[in-house]
Amino acid sequence: MNILGISAYYHDSAAALVRDGDIVAAAQEERFTRKKHDPGFPHRAVEYCLQAGGIQLKDVHYLVFYDKPLVKFERLLETYLGFAPKGIQSFLAAMPVWMKEKLLLRSLLVKEFLVHGKGMTKTELPPVLFSEHHESHAASAFFASPYEQAVVLCMDGVGEWATTSAWKGEGNRLTPLWEIPFPHSLGLLYSAFTYYTGFKVNSGEYKVMGLAPYGEPKYVKAIYEHLLDLKPDGTFRLNMEYFNYCTGLTMTGRKFDEVFGGPPRKPESKLTQREMDLARSIQEVTEEVMLRLSRTLHRETGVENLCLAGGVALNCVGNGRILREGPFKGLWIQPAAGDAGGALGAALSVWHQFEGHPRVADGKRDKMRGSYLGPSFSNEEVERFLKEKGAPYVRLDDTALAERVAEELAAEKVVGWLQGRMEFGPRALGGRSILGDARSAKMQSVMNLKIKYRESFRPFAPSVLRERVADYFDLNADSPYMLIVAPVLERRRRPMTKAQKELWGIDLLNVPRSDIPAITHLDYSARVQTVHEDTNPRYYRLLKAFEAKTGYAVLVNTSFNVRGEPIVCTPEDAYRCFMRTEMDVLVLENCVLNKVDQPRLEKDTDWKKEFELD
Structure with a gap:
């Protein structure tokens, strides 16, 4: 049974395909449209999910939307009435949109889905279901988790009415506790x-x-x-x-x-x-x-x-x-914890709760496949693109690739890294990443100012081999989705001098905090990603090669984009970002490109004009 879930019309619209309870594909619309937090109907994400599943829309059994617009409309009306006469301008601005589109959302969704129907009529379309917003969040967390039993805490801005909700998950059921x-x-x-x-x-x-x-x-x-x-x-x-x-x-x-x-x-x-x-x-x-x-x-x-x-x-x-x-x-923690993940949760909820299918959990492995649920590209596709661009490159086998990139990183080069399936959620996890040497005292400022073009205070996260995490951080647990901050071990910290202690604010930025300064934040913390061989073998192999060369099993890992741009999706996105920044090396699957060898981009636009600052 194929179930297609979507989230849309607020921010971070997305689509997810679940087949017989397994997550086949999931992606945010922004990655395809290149418009950050794109709220529109996720046409391109839907098309990708169908393609990844090898199906057409007629093969889908249920279409499900991640919240209930009529309940949300009730909340808006009650809120405006409760605060009247305040807010009359906001009310007058919001109501035409609701009356024209959102109250007729089922009809709008049918119309949008039929774009993918290839000759289907309304009566031939799969049933369109609606899940509650926080139930979608809770389902995305519990049903994708490794646990047979768990409590679920959902916290966000607002769904229909709930802003915080608690649930008890057992087997294939979620029971609401309070909100x-x-x-x-x-x-x-x-x-x-x-x-x-x-x-x-x-x-x-x-x-x-x-x-x-x-x-x-x-x-x-x-x-x-x-x-x-x-x-x-x-x-x-x-x-x-x-x-x-x-x-x-x-x-x-x-x-x-x-x-x-x-x-x-x-x-x-x-x-x-x-x-x-x-x-x-x-x-x-x-x-x-x-x-x-x-x-x-x-x-x-x-x-x-x-x-x-x-x-x-x-x-x-x-x-x-x-x-x-x-x-x-x-x-x-669900890696796509925001509204994008609601598309996945809605689909999982239909499979387990609406259809009543059982769920198997072993207490160890989750169902997210490392969150690598987006598009991937073959070496042949990459090479075809590079040849069309006239971009010089070398193609290496996996062993030589890991050795070459580890060597470049150890020389303090900044590497753009596109490998395998794109990540689902806001974090780059070694599929669409910019990498650097965590030992480098200058790497944070270089990446912020010359690569990402963003505020200097913003920290970078480490990727570390799972079996080595306790050698660097006060953490001995899986953190595959970069959603847990942990302290850097005391023995790796560098004490501050008397003069350094007298600094304050941004002046503290350039004070090295540890022997891995590029990922050690001001308070000696780091947002850790543990890298696992079973979910990302090539990224794991790179970290092993870097450890063999330097003695350190840690790399700087930040998302492959500039400020205001969605994370790159395609080799073309990656090449454009590479050429617009001061990145040194680009890796597209097994193909390696050096910046110094590349021709100048023709008719390129300024990224600051193309992407609205976040």
């Missing part, structure tokens, strides 16, 4: 600070997390006193007098400005100590809420495994604290 309703939202609270510190909502939250270690938690008390009523069990209420998202077109209002010392920072303006302190403060509050909620779930259910999904589950610092300080024996 926190809109407008009281941990995700929207964090997004309010994202907006206030000058970053883009639904895009820049991870920047706030990366900025936090540069600041002090000066505003924690103010957050608790004015914005957030947090209970001992982790449940909470927000004081809506300080927020505009229910009635206006901004996240925060004048009273928020009064508490935190002025208006929001203008995007792209200079970061000050205030933004750093705000980031640190909201990060600490968020972690506290996450910890309290997880402890409450364990106390209420006695279940030993926890699964996480929803946008807040991408807060890998909070995840790391749950792993280290929480009561659970097992923790698993």
